[in-house]
Amino acid sequence: MQETPLRLDGINDSIYGGFGERLGALLLDGLITIPLILFSQYLNSTEKDMFFYTVIPNLMFTIGYYVYLPKMYGGTPGKLIMGIKILKINGAEIGWKEAFMRHLVVLLLTIFSSVLMIHAILEADHTTFDDLSWFTQLEYLMSFSPLLFSIYSWLTNIWTWGELIVLLTNPRKRALHDYMAGTVIVKKMYIGRIQAKMAETEWKQ
Numbered sequence: 001m002q003e004t005p006l007r008l009d010g011i012n013d014s015i016y017g018g019f020g021e022r023l024g025a026l027l028l029d030g031l032i033t034i035p036l037i038l039f040s041q042y043l044n045s046t047e048k049d050m051f052f053y054t055v056i057p058n059l060m061f062t063i064g065y066y067v068y069l070p071k072m073y074g075g076t077p078g079k080l081i082m083g084i085k086i087l088k089i090n091g092a093e094i095g096w097k098e099a100f101m102r103h104l105v106v107l108l109l110t111i112f113s114s115v116l117m118i119h120a121i122l123e124a125d126h127t128t129f130d131d132l133s134w135f136t137q138l139e140y141l142m143s144f145s146p147l148l149f150s151i152y153s154w155l156t157n158i159w160t161w162g163e164l165i166v167l168l169t170n171p172r173k174r175a176l177h178d179y180m181a182g183t184v185i186v187k188k189m190y191i192g193r194i195q196a197k198m199a200e201t202e203w204k205q
Helices: 019-046 048-073 077-081 096-123 126-130 134-142 146-168 176-181 188-204
Strands: 084-088 183-187
Touching: 019 048, 019 077, 019 084, 019 134, 019 146, 019 183, 048 077, 048 096, 048 126, 077 084, 084 096, 084 188, 096 134, 096 146, 096 176, 126 134, 146 176, 176 183, 183 188
Parallel strands: none
Antiparallel strands: 084 183
16 A cells, blocks of 8 residues: 655655644643533532433543544644644545544543443442542542552553654654554645655556
């Protein structure tokens, strides 16, 4: 399969979205989504069983934001604001498969943590939960499955550090989820020239 070029003639700048652009996009996406996250956490703190009413909407929002929006627009709002876009490794627009595969590991980790929370809530005492502050409520719930919550934390850290190390050590600045999905993140200003370069290379072959 033909892959996007490592560089373009006459351009000294990297054509790929690197650590700085991705970090900026991540922070912007955090600013956009944090109101909903805080509101959801507030609701969960008001009633022990409220998590059962928020878990599905939260998962649907996550899928919509990190799968639907990239499929439709080539990136999350944060990425688009930062001027970067997701493409297939062959330079084409991504489809549902690529959008889903990019978010698959994070989605599985989210589902894992949700299952742990559901188990803890079912085990928790209603009166004890209501008497605690939000932070101590979380500690209380985690106490029902400390080993599994620890495993979840370790898996999350391993994935995060793995993403960063891979991103910083390959010429196209692809993270682990890019390799899984067959994607790259490029700077939007160069997309036309990237695709023209690939079409020229394919024609010569």
